[in-house]
Structures are given as structure tokens and as C-alpha cells.
Amino acid sequence: xxLLRALVVVALLAAAAYAGYRFFLPPPPVTAATAxxxxxxxxxxxxxxxxxxxxxxxxxxxxxxxxxxxxxVAGPPADTAAIRFPNGTVVRSAHVDGGTASVDxxxxxxxxxxxxxAEGGEFKALVWTLTSLPGVTAVQVKIDGVRVPTLPGGHxxxxxxLTRQSW
Amino acid sequence: MNRLRVRAGKTAALxxxxxxxxxxxxxxxxxxxxxxxxxxxxxxxxxxxQLHGDSLAVATDDDGLGRLLAKAGAVLSYQPGQxxxxxxxAQRRTIAFTLGDPHFTVGGVLETAAxxxxxxxxxxxxxxxxxxxxxxxxxxxxxxxxxxxxQIAALDVRAESTATLVTLRGGTPLHFKRLSKxxxxxxxxxxxxxxxxxxxxxxxxxxxxRDVAISVTGSPKNPTTTITFSAVAGGLHVLVPSDSxxxxxxxxxQSGVQLGGTTIPATGGGAGAVxxxxxSEPTLAQRPAPPAVPAPLPAxxxxxxxxxxxxAGLPDEGGTVPSAAxxxxxxxLTPATxxxxxxxNVDDGFTIKLTISGPVTxxxxxxxxxxxxVDLKPANLTIPGQEQPLNDPSIVSLRIKPFVGPSxxxxxVRVAFTMPSPREVTLIPSIDGMTIAIxxxxxxxxxxxxxxxLIDGQLVAAIVPLPIVAAAPVTEGAEQPWKFSLxxxxxxxxxxxxxxxxxxxxxxxxxxxxxxxxxxxxxxRRLRAVLIARGWQVKMTRDSDVDVYQPNDSARDxxxxxxxIANNAGARLLVSVHTNAFTTSELQGTTTYYYTASxxxxxxAVHARxxxxxxxxxxxxxxxxxxxxxHQTMPGIxxxxxxxxxxxxxxxxxxxxxxxxVAVAIADGIGDYTxxxxxxxxxxxxxxxxxxxxxx
Numbered sequence: 001x002x003l004l005r006a007l008v009v010v011a012l013l014a015a016a017a018y019a020g021y022r023f024f025l026p027p028p029p030v031t032a033a034t035a036x037x038x039x040x041x042x043x044x045x046x047x048x049x050x051x052x053x054x055x056x057x058x059x060x061x062x063x064x065x066x067x068x069x070x071x072x073v074a075g076p077p078a079d080t081a082a083i084r085f086p087n088g089t090v091v092r093s094a095h096v097d098g099g100t101a102s103v104d105x106x107x108x109x110x111x112x113x114x115x116x117x118a119e120g121g122e123f124k125a126l127v128w129t130l131t132s133l134p135g136v137t138a139v140q141v142k143i144d145g146v147r148v149p150t151l152p153g154g155h156x157x158x159x160x161x162l163t164r165q166s167w
Numbered sequence: 168m169n170r171l172r173v174r175a176g177k178t179a180a181l182x183x184x185x186x187x188x189x190x191x192x193x194x195x196x197x198x199x200x201x202x203x204x205x206x207x208x209x210x211x212x213x214x215x216x217q218l219h220g221d222s223l224a225v226a227t228d229d230d231g232l233g234r235l236l237a238k239a240g241a242v243l244s245y246q247p248g249q250x251x252x253x254x255x256x257a258q259r260r261t262i263a264f265t266l267g268d269p270h271f272t273v274g275g276v277l278e279t280a281a282x283x284x285x286x287x288x289x290x291x292x293x294x295x296x297x298x299x300x301x302x303x304x305x306x307x308x309x310x311x312x313x314x315x316x317x318q319i320a321a322l323d324v325r326a327e328s329t330a331t332l333v334t335l336r337g338g339t340p341l342h343f344k345r346l347s348k349x350x351x352x353x354x355x356x357x358x359x360x361x362x363x364x365x366x367x368x369x370x371x372x373x374x375x376x377r378d379v380a381i382s383v384t385g386s387p388k389n390p391t392t393t394i395t396f397s398a399v400a401g402g403l404h405v406l407v408p409s410d411s412x413x414x415x416x417x418x419x420x421q422s423g424v425q426l427g428g429t430t431i432p433a434t435g436g437g438a439g440a441v442x443x444x445x446x447s448e449p450t451l452a453q454r455p456a457p458p459a460v461p462a463p464l465p466a467x468x469x470x471x472x473x474x475x476x477x478x479a480g481l482p483d484e485g486g487t488v489p490s491a492a493x494x495x496x497x498x499x500l501t502p503a504t505x506x507x508x509x510x511x512n513v514d515d516g517f518t519i520k521l522t523i524s525g526p527v528t529x530x531x532x533x534x535x536x537x538x539x540x541v542d543l544k545p546a547n548l549t550i551p552g553q554e555q556p557l558n559d560p561s562i563v564s565l566r567i568k569p570f571v572g573p574s575x576x577x578x579x580v581r582v583a584f585t586m587p588s589p590r591e592v593t594l595i596p597s598i599d600g601m602t603i604a605i606x607x608x609x610x611x612x613x614x615x616x617x618x619x620x621l622i623d624g625q626l627v628a629a630i631v632p633l634p635i636v637a638a639a640p641v642t643e644g645a646e647q648p649w650k651f652s653l654x655x656x657x658x659x660x661x662x663x664x665x666x667x668x669x670x671x672x673x674x675x676x677x678x679x680x681x682x683x684x685x686x687x688x689x690x691x692r693r694l695r696a697v698l699i700a701r702g703w704q705v706k707m708t709r710d711s712d713v714d715v716y717q718p719n720d721s722a723r724d725x726x727x728x729x730x731x732i733a734n735n736a737g738a739r740l741l742v743s744v745h746t747n748a749f750t751t752s753e754l755q756g757t758t759t760y761y762y763t764a765s766x767x768x769x770x771x772a773v774h775a776r777x778x779x780x781x782x783x784x785x786x787x788x789x790x791x792x793x794x795x796x797x798h799q800t801m802p803g804i805x806x807x808x809x810x811x812x813x814x815x816x817x818x819x820x821x822x823x824x825x826x827x828x829v830a831v832a833i834a835d836g837i838g839d840y841t842x843x844x845x846x847x848x849x850x851x852x853x854x855x856x857x858x859x860x861x862x863x
Contacts, residue, residue, distance in 0.1 A: 042753065042754060044786070044789065055251075055263075057250065057265055058265050058266075063249060063250045063251060066246060066251055067253065067263065070244045070251070070253035070255070070261065071253075073244075073255070074255040074260075076259070077260070078259045078260075078410060079334075081753070083749075084750060087240070087257065087259075088242050091246070092244070092246065114748070114749070114750065115676055115747050116745065116747065116758075116807060117749060117754065118748075118749055120789070120791050149723035150726065150793075150794045152673075154794075155791070155793040156791060156794075157793065157797055159723075162792075167790065167791070
């Protein structure tokens with residue numbers, strides 16, 4: 001019986017210690033892995049980048065490609081001046097096959113006419129982001145699952161893979 | 168820049184931390200498990216939630232979640248088989264979950280969810296309340312319901328050199344009522360439907376803004392957050408355009424400082440709070456869509472001439488003859504007046520000179536049996552109509568008659584004539600009207616119809632009419648530079664194809680009362696008039712508000728159809744005219760795009776003239792793989808005149824003078840390009856007079 005009480009006290013102390021640990025110490029870093037995401041500045045040409053953490057449980061290339069695509073489509077924080085994909089753009093899928101990343105976008109991008117200037121900056125940043133992944137040199141864009149020549153009413157040609165040399 | 172940030176989340180985070188330390192289940196994990204939610208004024212039902220421990224899990228394809236995200240302005244990205252689920256909110260924060268891991272990030276900040284998201288079939292299940300909180304939607308119990316109450320969850324204060332900017336960020340679009348009077352030193356705004364856990368008092372004290380007081384009233388379902396900003400006496404405060412409907416930004420400054428933005432309205436928010444422009448002098452681009460150009464009637468279907476003395480074979484007007492005093496205009500436009508006409512036999516053909524007072528549109532057609540006519544509208548003829556046979560090698564008969572258009576009810580004057588063969592006909596605008604030049608040579612027949620607009624006074628005065636002899640751009644036997652540099656696809660070195668971007672079912676961008684398709688057409692018509700006056704042949708990919716391929720076609724079909732027109736005609740150059748737009752109002756300026764290497768000199772030449780002539784910001788030339796300037800066989804460029812989303816540029820775009828300047832500058836650039844033999848030019852001359860170059 002005395003042993004049982006001792007075990008209960010030890011358990012309570014351990015619980016209290018864990019709670020204190022959670023309170024006083026910052027959360028442990030999720031990962032040591034990072035990825036680079038680019039955005040295009042409002043001059044339409046200059047690229048800037050920021051670094052995002054990658055979850056250590058999802059570091060395979062396809063997962064990271066999806067993640068950085070979502071980050072690139074979201075763009076940098078709101079108070080950063082940047083050319084951005086239309087609000088409401090969704091990443092439907094992202095795959096990497098050989099040296100080509102295939103990205104399928106949907107939502108607002110499928111109907112929004114963001115103009116020639118924005119199109120150039122949006123996709124330039126996306127291509128730079130994905131081609132910063134190891135082994136990726138080109139990006140094939142699909143819209144709602146379909147390879148399209150351009151965006152609706154659009155300008156930038158999308159039916160062939162884009163590379164950094166496309167600009 | 169000194170930046171102060173006051174975040175409501177700090178208080179909540181501290182409470183969470185304390186509760187965890189004390190072992191209290193403060194995540195409210197026991198609420199919301201019975202799928203009885205209230206959000207944004209209505210019940211919110213999730214279709215197939217799962218109970219995960221004592222927390223509710225919702226599927227990524229659940230319609231209830233979809234409605235919640237739509238109202239919050241957020242989107243969800245997930246791919247079956249993927250490990251990440253990423254939500255992006257209206258303010259571009261990413262909320263990233265990883266399947267199998269309870270940690271998730273909100274704008275890069277690590278959080279811990281009630282449970283690890285998991286996959287089931289082709290969908291992933293997410294912890295609902297964690298998603299809601301990340302989107303600034305706080306779960307609040309209310310009589311058996313769980314209200315997902317939108318919050319004003321962040322109040323960012325940014326002190327700049329002359330102003331203090333305050334940005335409020337909410338979980339759903341923010342709508343406010345201004346409770347204070349416009350001239351008060353304090354600004355009080357009441358945000359309906361929105362709660363807040365922000366601290367009730369914030370002291371700023373930056374010599375512009377003293378403090379901010381926040382209070383919340385109302386019920387959990389219908390909260391109202393009232394925020395009072397106490398500024399220095401006599402200071403200024405304006406509403407600043409915001410990129411997101413979920414945020415409202417105010418700028419405060421001391422008196423005498425120039426502040427961008429608009430006066431804080433009595434009600435506002437919810438739509439970016441972009442100030443409306445007051446644009447005057449509507450141009451063609453702002454008017455209703457112009458009627459489509461009717462296809463030329465086959466000769467066999469032409470109605471007979473109405474007049475007993477009509478000259479045989481001249482196209483009949485098909486309308487009613489107005490009285491002499493009639494000035495009918497269906498849309499209130501003042502008709503131009505045609506006060507005189509003069510015919511003259513010249514060395515190379517025959518000319519008909521019309522003296523016109525006032526702006527007028529024209530629309531011409533070449534019929535297959537050597538008849539040709541032009542309708543001028545709205546216009547009155549102040550002299551007697553004429554019908555006369557002519558004994559001239561270039562013209563067989565001529566008629567000038569007024570009538571009222573049967574479809575548009577506009578006063579119209581038609582000039583119609585019959586030629587012995589399909590002669591080349593050129594319209595040459597002049598300061599006092601228009602000259603119709605009938606050449607002694609037959610036309611190549613590339614163009615059968617066209618429209619344009621003549622504006623008397625200064626704008627047209629800039630276009631110096633060329634003598635008929637000079638109007639012929641190619642002299643047989645004369646050495647022309649393009650003989651050594653023309654691309655192989657060019658079969659008609661006199662022909663330039665102008666492509667007014669968009670049109671018909673595709674209006675292009677529309678902002679500030681401007682519609683891109685109309686603007687592009689307006690400038691394209693002006694450009695055509697200038698080029699024709701300089702002796703070029705011009706073919707338009709569209710000459711009215713129509714799709715070039717067919718309505719609601721694919722972008723490829725539409726753009727390829729435009730390239731096909733240029734390619735099939737063997738044109739020398741392709742110029743696509745566009746108006747730029749952006750998601751915010753800050754971008755401005757003029758850009759010229761090219762893609763193929765052979766197009767680069769043309770882009771340089773045209774842009775140099777645009778940069779010199781226009782008051783817009785020079786955004787330079789850019790290489791972009793745009794479809795319409797990639798699949799043509801001749802040099803081609805795409806000109807983005809200005810940003811219709813920028814207030815300054817929009818004001819320019821609403822001005823006829825600016826649109827005319829764009830047209831003249833493009834024509835000048837084409838002249839520079841062709842006179843240089845298609846080689847790179849370095850002209851930055853500000854001389855944009857129409858006779859600076861004649862395209863030869």
C-alpha cells in the first residue's frame with residue numbers, strides 16, 4: 001500500500017514536471033529541414049525569398065513540392081509587397097517526376113484574370129520555388145487538372161514546362 | 168520605420184499556457200461534439216464529422232467546412248495521398264497541418280492541435296476547433312449551440328515617419344459603422360458581427376495617435392466590437408485601401424501631412440475599402456459596347472436604291488431620311504455636321520474631301536462588286552445630298568445622302584461610290600474632316616470593312632494628312648530596308664495587324680469604371696487611323712466588341728485566331744494592345760512585351776516612343792512567353808498601356824488625349840523600327856508629332 005502511494009506521488013510529480021516543462025520552455029522545433037520559397041516583387045522582375053520549415057515527418061520530395069507550392073501560392077505575409085496569385089487559388093496537387101514538377105492549380109486562378117503583369121510574376125516565383133528543390137529543373141502547370149495553353153483570357157503560355165530560362 | 172505590434176493572441180496564448188500547466192482542459196474540447204454550430208448568422212452543419220477523442224474531426228471535402236472557409240475567405244489545399252493539408256486565409260497566412268502530427272503552423276508559428284490530422288480514403292480529417300481558432304473564429308457556447316464567433320484578433324500599429332497606420336484583422340470580412348463625426352479628433356468605429364478578445368486599452372503615444380479603446384457588446388451570435396482611436400487634436404485620419412476584405416487599415420497624421428486614402432465613410436469595409444474614383448469625360452472605353460460591325464452584304468442581297476433618280480448599284484442606306492433640322496441621337500450624343508464635300512481627280516486616282524465639324528465615328532465596307540461605302544454617325548448633312556454619275560477612270564458613280572440608321576436610330580451620312588475595279592481606298596483624317604482617296608491601282612483586298620473615330624480639333628490636328636502620292640507606302644523599284652530583313656512569313660510589307668486584346672465574351676479586366684476590351688479597341692482604332700494616314704494598310708483582328716474566334720471559346724482558340732489573321736495575311740508586324748491590371752492599386756506604368764528575338768527591336772522602338780510621349784511610369788520592355796506574341800510569324804509586341812487599377816493611370820486612361828497619345832507613340836515607334844530596317848534603335852526623342860515618321 002505504501003508502495004502504491006509512492007507510485008501515485010511520483011506520477012503526480014512527473015505530471016507536474018511535464019506541465020511545467022510545457023509552460024516554461026518554448027515548443028521544440030518541428031524540424032531542422034527547411035525549404036526556400038520565392039516571391040516576385042512589385043517591379044515584376046526582382047525575386048525575393050523566405051525560408052519555411054518542413055515537417056520532419058514529411059520531407060519526401062513530393063510532399064515538400066506540395067508544401068512549397070502552397071506557400072508560394074499564398075505568398076509572403078500580407079504586409080509584404082509582392083505579386084501574388086489571386087486570392088482563393090488552391091493547390092490541387094503537386095508531383096515530381098524526374099526533373100519536372102507537375103503542379104495542378106484550381107480555385108480562383110481558373111477564372112480570375114490577373115493581367116499579364118501579375119501572371120508573369122506569379123509563375124516566375126512558382127517556378128523559382130519548385131526548381132530550388134533538388135533535381136527539379138522544370139515545372140508543368142495544369143489548371144483544374146488540364147494542361148492549358150494559357151489562363152482564361154490570359155497571356156502566359158502554360159502548355160509547355162516552364163523553366164528558369166523561360167524568363 | 169518603427170513597428171509596434173499588439174496582438175490579441177498573446178493574452179489567449181498565456182491563458183492556454185497557464186491552463187495546460189494547471190491541467191485544465193481549456194481547449195474547450197468538450198464543446199462542439201454534437202455537431203450543433205452557429206456561424207455567420209446561420210446554423211452550420213457538418214456532413215460526416217467524426218468524434219476523435221472528445222474533439223470533432225471534419226473532412227477536407229465536407230460542405231460545412233467549405234462554407235466556413237468560403238465565408239472566412241480561406242481556401243484549403245489537399246491532395247489525396249499527400250501528407251500536408253494547407254489552408255490559406257484571406258490575409259495570406261498559411262495554416263499547415265501534417266497528417267499524423269498534432270503540431271501545425273499558423274503563419275509559421277508552431278501550434279499544437281487536439282489531435283493529429285489523419286487520412287481516411289481520399290480525404291483528410293482535421294481538428295475543427297483548431298482550424299476555427301487559426302482562422303480567428305473563436306468557439307463560444309451559447310444555449311446549446313457552439314457559436315464560431317468571428318474575431319478582430321489582431322491590431323497592428325505601424326509608425327512611419329509622418330503617419331501611424333493601424334490595421335485591424337478579422338476572421339471574416341470586416342464591416343463597420345462610423346460612430347464619430349468626420350471632423351472629430353477621435354475616430355470610433357463599430358464592427359458588427361465581430362467579437363474580440365483584444366485588450367480593452369492600448370496606449371500608443373507616438374505624437375499622432377494616443378491610445379485605442381476596445382469594447383465588445385451584444386450576444387455571442389451578434390457581437391459588436393467598438394474601437395475608439397484617440398488622435399492628436401486637429402490631426403488627419405483616412406481609410407487606406409486594403410488588400411483583404413478581412414482587414415481595415417486607417418492612417419493617422421498630424422495636420423498638414425499629405426495622406427493617401429479616402430475619408431472614413433459612415434459605413435465601410437468588407438471589400439478592400441478601395442476609394443472610388445470620380446472619372447469624368449467618358450471615352451469610348453467607358454461607353455456601352457459598340458455595336459458589332461455588320462458583315463458586308465453580298466451584292467445580290469443588297470436592297471435596291473430607294474430614290475427614283477438613284478445611281479444604279481450604289482448601296483442603299485435602308486433607313487429614313489431625316490429632316491434638315493433633325494438631330495437625332497439615341498444616346499444623346501451631339502451629331503457632327505458635314506458642311507461641304509469636294510471631289511478631285513488627281514494623278515494617282517480620285518479624292519473625295521469631306522469637311523466635318525465635331526466628333527464622329529465612321530464605318531466602311533467594301534462590297535464584292537466594286538462598290539464601297541462609309542457611314543459617318545452621328546452626323547447631319549447640312550448641304551443637299553448628291554447622286555451623280557462620274558466619268559473618271561477611278562470612280563463610276565458617287566452618292567452622298569443622309570439617313571437615320573434603322574437599327575441604332577442615329578443620324579447617319581453615307582458616302583457611297585462604285586469603282587470600275589476593286590481599287591485601293593484609303594481614309595485620311597484631317598484637321599477639318601476626312602479625305603477618301605481612291606487609288607488608280609487595285610487593292611490587294613485584305614480588308615473589307617473597318618471602323619474608326621474622328622475627333623475634331625486638337626487630337627486629329629496632330630495627324631497631318633499625307634498627299635495621296637505619299638500615302639502609297641511602297642514605290643515599285645525603290646529600295647526598301649525590309650527587303651533585306653523581312654521574316655519569311657511576311658508577304659505584305661505594307662500591312663500591319665492590330666490586335667485589340669480581349670473583346671466579346673471576354674471583357675478583360677474591369678476596374679474604376681473602365682473595361683479593358685473597350686479601351687483596347689478604342690486605342691486600336693486610333694492607331695489604325697494614324698497608320699493609315701501614314702500610308703500603311705491595317706487589318707484589325709476585331710473591329711467591334713466581339714470574340715475573334717467565337718464566344719466563350721478557349722484562350723488558345725481565341726489567341727490563335729488572332730495570330731492566324733496576321734499569319735494568313737502575311738502581315739509585316741503584329742501589335743497587340745492591352746490595358747494592365749493588378750490586384751492592388753499601387754502598380755502603375757506602361758510596359759511593352761515581346762517574346763521572339765526578332766520582335767525585340769520592334770519592342771525597343773515602340774517602347775522608346777511610349778516612354779517619351781506618355782506621362783505614365785516607364786516599366787520598360789519585358790520578355791514574356793505570352794501566347795499572342797509567340798505564335799505569329801512576324802515581329803509582334805504586346806503593349807500594356809497603363810494600369811487601370813491605379814487611380815492615376817485610370818484617370819489617364821479615361822482621357823481621349825492620353826489614348827490618342829498612346830496610338831501616336833506606337834505609330835511613331837513603328838516608324839522608327841521600319842526606317843531602321845528592323846534593327847535596334849535608340850531613339851528616345853520626345854518628338855511625337857505625327858509627321859516625325861511616315862512608316863516608309
